[in-house]
Amino acid sequence: MTATQKNTFSSLTPAQFAAIGADLDAIRNRVRADLGQRDADYIHNIIKRQRQFEVAGRVMMMIPPTWPLGVASLGVSKILDNMEIGHNVMHGQYDWMGEPALNSKNFEWDSADTSKNWKITHNYEHHTFTNVLGRDHDIGYGLLRMSEDQKWEPRFLANLPLTVLLHTFFQHFVAVQNLKLEEVTVYKTKTTAQLKEEFKPVWKKMRKQLAKDYVYFPALAGPLAPLVFVGNMAANLTRNVWACAVIFNGHFPEDVEQFPESVIENETRGQWYVRQLLGSANFEGGRLMHIMSGNLSFQIEHHLFPDIPAHRYAEIAPEVRAICEKHGLPYNTGSFLRQTLSTWKRIAKLSLPTPKRPKPSPRKADEEAMAPLAMAA
Amino acid sequence: MSATAPRTHFFANGLRRALTSRLAAVLSYPHGVDRYLEQFVPTQSLTEVRAEVVAIRHQTADSVTLSLRPNGNWAGFRAGQYVRLTVEIDGRRRTRCYSPAQSVHATDGLIELTAKTHAGGFVSKFLQQRLTVGTTVGLSQAEGSFALPDVRPARVLLISGGSGITPVMAMLRTLTDEGHAGAITFLHYSNAAKDQIYAAELAAIAAKFPNVKLLRGYAEANQGGELEGLFSRAHLEAQVPDFAQAEAFLCGPPGMMKAVQTLWADEGISGQLHVEHFSAAPAVVTDSASAEGDVRFTRSERLASNSGATLLDQAEAAGLKPESGCRMGICHACTCRKTSGRVRDTRTGEISDADEADIQLCVSVPVGTVTLDL
Numbered sequence: 018m019t020a021t022q023k024n025t026f027s028s029l030t031p032a033q034f035a036a037i038g039a040d041l042d043a044i045r046n047r048v049r050a051d052l053g054q055r056d057a058d059y060i061h062n063i064i065k066r067q068r069q070f071e072v073a074g075r076v077m078m079m080i081p082p083t084w085p086l087g088v089a090s091l092g093v094s095k096i097l098d099n100m101e102i103g104h105n106v107m108h109g110q111y112d113w114m115g116e117p118a119l120n121s122k123n124f125e126w127d128s129a130d131t132s133k134n135w136k137i138t139h140n141y142e143h144h145t146f147t148n149v150l151g152r153d154h155d156i157g158y159g160l161l162r163m164s165e166d167q168k169w170e171p172r173f174l175a176n177l178p179l180t181v182l183l184h185t186f187f188q189h190f191v192a193v194q195n196l197k198l199e200e201v202t203v204y205k206t207k208t209t210a211q212l213k214e215e216f217k218p219v220w221k222k223m224r225k226q227l228a229k230d231y232v233y234f235p236a237l238a239g240p241l242a243p244l245v246f247v248g249n250m251a252a253n254l255t256r257n258v259w260a261c262a263v264i265f266n267g268h269f270p271e272d273v274e275q276f277p278e279s280v281i282e283n284e285t286r287g288q289w290y291v292r293q294l295l296g297s298a299n300f301e302g303g304r305l306m307h308i309m310s311g312n313l314s315f316q317i318e319h320h321l322f323p324d325i326p327a328h329r330y331a332e333i334a335p336e337v338r339a340i341c342e343k344h345g346l347p348y349n350t351g352s353f354l355r356q357t358l359s360t361w362k363r364i365a366k367l368s369l370p371t372p373k374r375p376k377p378s379p380r381k382a383d384e385e386a387m388a389p390l391a392m393a394a
Numbered sequence: 395m396s397a398t399a400p401r402t403h404f405f406a407n408g409l410r411r412a413l414t415s416r417l418a419a420v421l422s423y424p425h426g427v428d429r430y431l432e433q434f435v436p437t438q439s440l441t442e443v444r445a446e447v448v449a450i451r452h453q454t455a456d457s458v459t460l461s462l463r464p465n466g467n468w469a470g471f472r473a474g475q476y477v478r479l480t481v482e483i484d485g486r487r488r489t490r491c492y493s494p495a496q497s498v499h500a501t502d503g504l505i506e507l508t509a510k511t512h513a514g515g516f517v518s519k520f521l522q523q524r525l526t527v528g529t530t531v532g533l534s535q536a537e538g539s540f541a542l543p544d545v546r547p548a549r550v551l552l553i554s555g556g557s558g559i560t561p562v563m564a565m566l567r568t569l570t571d572e573g574h575a576g577a578i579t580f581l582h583y584s585n586a587a588k589d590q591i592y593a594a595e596l597a598a599i600a601a602k603f604p605n606v607k608l609l610r611g612y613a614e615a616n617q618g619g620e621l622e623g624l625f626s627r628a629h630l631e632a633q634v635p636d637f638a639q640a641e642a643f644l645c646g647p648p649g650m651m652k653a654v655q656t657l658w659a660d661e662g663i664s665g666q667l668h669v670e671h672f673s674a675a676p677a678v679v680t681d682s683a684s685a686e687g688d689v690r691f692t693r694s695e696r697l698a699s700n701s702g703a704t705l706l707d708q709a710e711a712a713g714l715k716p717e718s719g720c721r722m723g724i725c726h727a728c729t730c731r732k733t734s735g736r737v738r739d740t741r742t743g744e745i746s747d748a749d750e751a752d753i754q755l756c757v758s759v760p761v762g763t764v765t766l767d768l
Contacts, residue, residue, distance in 0.1 A: 046742050057485030068425075068433045075421075109726035112752045115487035118429060120752065121726050125424035141719030141727055225423050233420050289722070323724055 024345040026274065026295060031285070033344060038287030040340045041321055044333055048325050056326045057114055063101050063308070070094035078248040079238045088248045092255035093309075098127040099260055100311025101327065107132055108140060109324045129192035129223045138195045144323050148268060148275045148296030155268065156275065158183060158190055159199035162367045164275045169370040172203070176368030180361070187257035188226075192219055259309070262357060267316030270298045270359040272349050293320035294341065298349035299334070300356045307331060317348065414440055436530040443467045443533040445505060450527055453508070453591045457557070458522040459495075462505040464533060471536030473498050473568040474561040474643065474670065479507060480532030483520045487532070489750065490517045493560040493645075493670070494536070495592070497567035505533070508591055510557035540645070540670035542568060547641035548576035551634060553654055555583040555625070555646025561670055562643055563592055570603050578603075579634050583611040583625055583650060587618060609633050625653050638663050645670040687763030692733065694768060704740060705730075706755035709768060716755060716768055723757035730755050735764030 024033070074091030077083035103126030105111070111119040118124070125132050138154055146152035150166055157163040160183060162173040183190050196215050200207040230249040235242035274295040280288070297316040307314050308328075315330035318337055322330075341348040351359075412418060413427050422430055428439050437444045445462035453459055471477070476493040492507040509518040542565050550569065552562040559582055566580055580600075584590045590610070600608035611621035611629065621629050630637055638661060644654050651669060658667040685702030691714060698712045706728050709716050719727035723741055729752050737758040738745050745761055746753070755766075 042741070049742075053484040053486075055485070057482065064429075065433050068430055072430065109729060109754075112726065112729060114482075114485055115751065116482075118425075122729055122752070127424060136725070136727060137719070140725035144724050145720040145722070225420070229420060229423055233417070237421075286722075324726060 026276070026280075026288075026291060029291065029344075031287075034285055034287030034291060036287070037340065037344050037346075038285065038290050040343075041290050041337070042286075044336055045322050045325065048322070048329055048333060052113055052326065056111070056328070059328050060102070060106075060111055060114075060119065060326070063097060067094050067097040067102060070097065074252065075234060078234075078245050079241055081241070081244065084244060084248060088251045088255075091249065091252035095127055095252055095256040096259055096309055099256060100263070100313065101308055102126075102311075103128065103132075104139075104311050104313070105327045107136055110326045112324075127226070129188045129219075129226050130194070131192070131218055131222045134195035134219065135191070138191075140323070144320065146281060147293055147320055148273070149278055149281055149292075150275055151278050152281070154194060154197070155264070158194060159197055160190070161364065163269055163364070165367065165371045166275065166277070167367075170203075173368050176364050177361075180364050184258045184261040185254065187261040188253065189223070192223055195219075263310045263313050265360045266300050266353065266356040267297055267313055267319075269363055270349060270351070270356045271363050272347065272359075273298050290321060291346065293317070294337075294346060294348075296320065298351075298356060300353045301350060302353060306353070314353075317350075410440075437463075437465050439465060439467065441467060443535060445531055445533050447525060447527050447529045447531060448504065450525065452522070453593075454510075454589055456512075456522075456589065457508060457510045457591050458518070458525075459506060459508040459591070460521065460525070462507065462531065462533070463503065464505055468505070468533070469535055471498065471564075472541035473564040474541035474668075475536040475538045476540075476561065476670075477505070477507075477536055478534035481517065481520065481525065481529075483517070483524075488517045488520075489532075493564065495560040495563040495567070497564065497571045499568060499571040508557065508560050510591070538670065540643070540668055542643075543641075546572070546574060546576075549636065549640040550574075550576060550578045551581065551637055551640035551642040552579065553581045553625075553642060553644045553646070555650040556585075556589075557591065558645035558647065558670070559592055561645050565643060566596075566599065566606070570599055570606065575605065577605050577607070579607045579609065579640070581609045581611070581629075581634065583613070583621075583646065586612055586614045607633075625650050627657055630657070638666075640666065642667045643670075644668065685760075687735075687760065689760055690763065690765040691768045692765060700760045700763070702759065704756055705737065705753070705758045705760060705764070705766065708760070709755060709766070714768060718756060721756045723754055726754060728755040729753070731767035732758075733765045733767055736761040737764060 029037075070090045071094040074087050074089075074094050077087030077090060080087070103124065106119050106124045107121050107126070109121040112121050121136070126135075128135075143153050143155045148156065150156060150164055157167065160179050161176055162169065193216070196212060196219065197207065198212075201209060201212050230253065231246055234249060235245040238245040276292060276296070280292065284292070294317060297320045299317050300310075300314050302310075302314055312327035312330050313319055315327070315334055318325075318330035318334055319327060321337065322333075325333075338348045413431070418427050428442065431438050431440070437446050443464055445464040445468070447460055448463045449461035451459050471494055474493065476491045478489050479492050480487050480489045482488075490509075492509060494505045495508055496504065496506040509515075509521050511518040511522050540561060546569065550565070552565055554562045562580070566578065569578055580596065582590070582596070587593065590612075596608055596610075600606050609621055609629075610619035611623065611625065612619045613624060615622060620633065623629075634640075642658070644651060644667060646654075648671075651671065655664070655667065655669065658664050685700045687700045689698045689700055689705065689708050689712070691697070691709065691712065694714055696712050696714065698708060701708055701711065703711070706716065706718055706721065716730060717727050719725040721728075731750065732746075732753045733750050734748060736746050736748050737753055738761050740757045740759055
């Protein structure tokens, strides 16, 4: 992007990794020490708004003239619940408050996915092994081909329509993500009996969510039941598409790097930080855009500091960017539209087999460079 | 008032039934009815006891007395019991124990808590200096076995020191409200007259009820009390010669408690002495580099001596299998309740306070003895 930029993961020396780690740790420690009333007020206020949108949405949907407003309101409620509240609370961003309802252990969200499974696939697998092929299941959700290093199979011809499908039913795909369905259907490494057992708790949660949105609330509306049924479907769809788009923009625009499994052997804290930096992308927007995306518009900052309250990312983003410039590392950002188009371009390209490259890929070179580096670390 | 009361009651009951119904639970899933209710009426909850601060007064320069109006979940208390009060300070919830001081027969429905501030008293300082009327606070139900027996003893001796006066104040007020016929001796020690809480009310009670004998002991000289200096056998034998016939209730600072307990033990009448410990455990300053103390796993009832490794490693070494993930402080899978003790964050070197808190086991090393809810 800039003329001064020259570094990649493989060109950094152990000393540079350590320096980047120290710079980022300094930001983290400063913000952690500063957490207080402002952060508590912020999340309390967001929750208050979400609960108001929820109640207003449920009520307005039962009154035909206000139906469209009801759908919009419930859509906003579900988006706030899942992103700025649920996702962030379950990361432990507000554990320090000592408030049981905002504790990552207790919080349950308005989604088909159980908080328990989410914390495994997302907090642990995705955030620890970010963009590491074979370890980060978010790379394609077992459904899509999202990397050139992922072996092409004929099923990936459907990469684009499957992406549309994933957006549409996002909450349910996420709900079964921890079951790793492809291990049963494609790779046959898991038995159906195993799958059935694992599906039980998921179904318990799914059933409650489905009953609420598609049985009880419609029933409350009496003769207007179909209206509420369709309205809830629309609100869920809105949330699904938006959440999926935000997440895809955070990791799949074309310049975002993916890593071979070898990088995580003996990875230092500095290397982990750099992998998060190179494996994430931001998108730009106003305050409302940031809130509605759960501040995942600052995906880079989120991946560096997953348990710092997300509304702080906007404040520290300039510092993170400055650190990137100082060390000659890219800082991937752009408009929502640019990042979305870039993501879909990548998905389209990867639906076809990747032509054999004449020379070893830079990532292969990375892999080789990693060995002495790991030993030095 | 009397005409509308039954109707309000009926309405409130109906609303409560609706909100506690199975349907309300299904519709409010996954957050539950309370998480909506509190957004509209902060003190309301279907199960939790919460209260509104309705008055704040300062009896002495170093104390604060709060009047709290609890919600309908408050089940009352026995004179002498305590409650856990939770307040939000700078975004963090803090919980401390205080004994209500009002009579169990008080008709205003208020809970009266008095806190004395002391050096390092973070929460009591907040209560004294920053808490405002109208704030919603969290409460537990009354707890503790230190309480007046249901069958009131004929001869009662109440002994207290400093802010330990509050539970025995509740006992005194309760007994006088009941027109208790037996003799009651109220023996209270404080540093100086200006520091004594409930001074005016105690004088008024002693003047009104001939069976109440008030004995005030002050550590400083010339304070106008009946006694001077700290608790002693001489005080007791001179002023309460029949102490061996009384049921005694004791609450005060550790030194005083020990002196009284020793005397009662020497007399062979420990069975007649009921005690409440109220002071926080003294802060232990431990060298963070050396591994001292124990790690107590309360739920699994295991005890290990602190090896100096992270709590996750120590738990696993003790044969436990706590949930865990990244082992580097990112994923919060190993977050666990620390019920007491201090820990050092391996990333920052920061040492926590000894309060109850959630900690990440994989990046926490115990500094001295630590108790985990694991």
